Amino acid sequence: MGPLLRHAMDLTQPFVASLLKEVKPHFVFYDFTHWLPALARRLGVKSVCYWIISPASVGYFLRDEPNTNALLEPPIGFPPSVLKLNPHEVRSWRPRCTLKEYGCGDMNFVQRLIMSIDECDALGFKSCREIEGTYCEFLEKKFNKPVILAGPVIPEPPTVSLDETWANWLDQFKAKSVIFCAFGSEAILKLDQFQELVMGLEITRLPFLAAMKPPEGFNTVEEALPEGFKHRTEKSGIVHGSWVPQPLILSHPSIECFVTHCGSGSLWEAMVNECQLVLIPHLGDHFINARMMEGELRVGVEVKRGDEDGFFTKEAVKETIELVMEEESEIGKEIRANHAMWRDFLLTIGLEDSYMDEFVQKLRRLLI
Template sequence: MVVSRITFAGVNNEGHSRVSGHGFIFGMLISFSLCTFSCFHKAMKSRPLHIAMYPWLAMGHQTAFLHLCNKLAIRGHKISFITPPKAQAKLEPFNLHPNSITFVTINVPHVEGLPPDAQTTADVTYPLQPQIMTAMDLTKDDIETLLTGLKPDLVFYDFTHWMPALAKRLGIKAVHYCTASSVMVGYTLSPVRFHQGTDLMESDLMEPPEGYPDSSIKLQTHEARAFAAKRKDTFGSNVLFYDRQFIALNEADLLAYRTCREIEGPYMDYIGKQFNKPVVATGPVILDPPTLDLEEKFSTWLGGFEPGSVVYCCFGSECTLRPNQFLELVLGLELTGMPFLAAVKAPLGFETVESAMPEGFQERVKGRGFVYGGWVQQQLILAHPSVGCFITHCGSGSLSEALVNKCQLVLLPNVGDQILNARMMGTNLEVGVEVEKGDEDGMYTKESVCKAVSIVMDCENETSKRVRANHARIRELLLNKDLESSYVDSFCMRLQEIVEGI
């Protein structure tokens, strides 16, 4: 299927050149040509491919790869999904095509400093994630043995920088499937950045690289400082984090992004020119509706409030806040005066969220505030009619889930790609409001949290009106099933061409 696409560019009121995301959405006319059936027919007619998957050992990456597997399996392709046992147990319920998607178990070697039986980042604290990467690197020989036996046409990967060379040796095409946005990859990992190496200064990172399609997307001082420091960090097997990412991109046969060109097209084009690689979009890969019901404790609690009145807050399964961040967050939620559900991990130094609460907090918010320290069914919570606002850390997965629901977005990024995702959502597409932080220290306050929530929840506020309108248009775009199908069909055709050497 083919969708006609038009991109608008311009200059914003501050004089920055930019890709006008919301202007494009406003002006978009989606028309399906006679090629619609033709492309679908070609995609179905092509021989089934055998695809191996080996994503980074973090559940957000694992689930993102599996969601794509489900879309590929519908089209007749065979998937061998390589994953450790504990991750497999969590992924099994999301395998919608078990006859086409086979889990291949791999044992994760123990690395000094890791807890016994640690297999994914969910089993460790954030500072120990590099050791998980080291353990994953140690599976290289086992992966070679598996791929030699499986004989797939392609292998999808992300953090394993050694995969392209291994795949080439075995005659397998290597596809770098990036769950982070092309906005982030273009800003931080383009060759013009890479060749500056560890000499890259904070001041350099505060501005986008040469040729970047949107000069309005920038970093604050504290963010640039963190990115500069990250460039000097090793991440598994004595490899610098950015060297790992650059090699993984630079040696791939194909670069793929979980997005659509209507939103990230100019950034994808920039990456393609920088790396001299073919770059394709898989489409938004919208999750199929869950077959399970929302847990009763949450459905009952949410059901006690008016439609669109509850503020939901979640920072993903890996984010652990510092104690002062945690306090400002929950006090900010209290300050809104609105009902709220916060699904956040206990802050650093605390065993439970209850023990980290400010004195008297639970009594003050009793009946309207629910702070929960465990995993929640986010997709179902976001779809609940009582939820009107989502405070998100701006992880790509959470944003994908949020944009197809009606809740308004408050953007509170923490690290890495979340920051640039927030800039795109808040500055470019204007579908959310970012919480104000100190430029130097990166701290937000209870007042800044409350302010951002109050803006998006006030239907009469001009900013809220604009954000709601932009969000509604993007939601309509993303929920267009023909659009998603066209992307997946085109992606399958591109995979076929890569395998056939076209």
């Protein structure tokens, strides 16, 4: 699906050119549209390659190397860090380095992204220097481009209440006792991993709410649940196969643990709430995000899985949840303290405004 969507966007090039000529903007923001910065330059428009994934992930993955096993370690010049990939994670990324993009000749996905950066006037990210400053400096040196940060871009506190159905269900449990598991709108697990995950939630014997896409080959989550699971968990567990209001659920007093696929949006939402993080990265930048959360910020714990096959067990899920929820464990104490520190920082009054003001100022400098 991804290659076809990118090709469809490529087909809009004449329409985009016509629009830019008519509107005559100062800037155009884009991501994988590698042809856009050259077009913008011909029309006197500045281009900003804006990313919704982290500077660390862009710095780690975007290297045009024929040997994809090199991805097991950070690239040359990368800041000293705990960031690296396991063999199964490299294999999941390999098609992006080897398969040719539909309609782009010999160009693969990674080459498309590198060209998108090479031709732009600046790189933009939703991040902040306090968390990823060293990775931004690496990108500035590597690509010889200014990196401008919009800040964490945390959504405003919700002004609406949680839907009565979810509120009534969560309200029946005591504070800091419920596990919330959500894997975003795109992450789809294989059946065996889907079942290991939900059984891992079950054997904690704690109440849980899991918002999951049906696994590969299934139309509903119900038909993929392990035999007898629904009956065993009917009073204390829900596996929901559709959208849920994640920010509102994360802020509910009963939520204590958040099991996440490590998408950037989900992690930022979790960081401004008080839930403890259990990390099960799914693909691509999720792996780097997980290493950042566990290894650098020390605000969560990643579920152990096989280095070669990437398989995790229900026991590993259970053990990790218990580890982060145990208040007296050394790891539990550490991640609580670090999470509280970063939460306070991200909710600092004026932080978002100061970053956005600086973002605008740096854009203006590009026009000089």
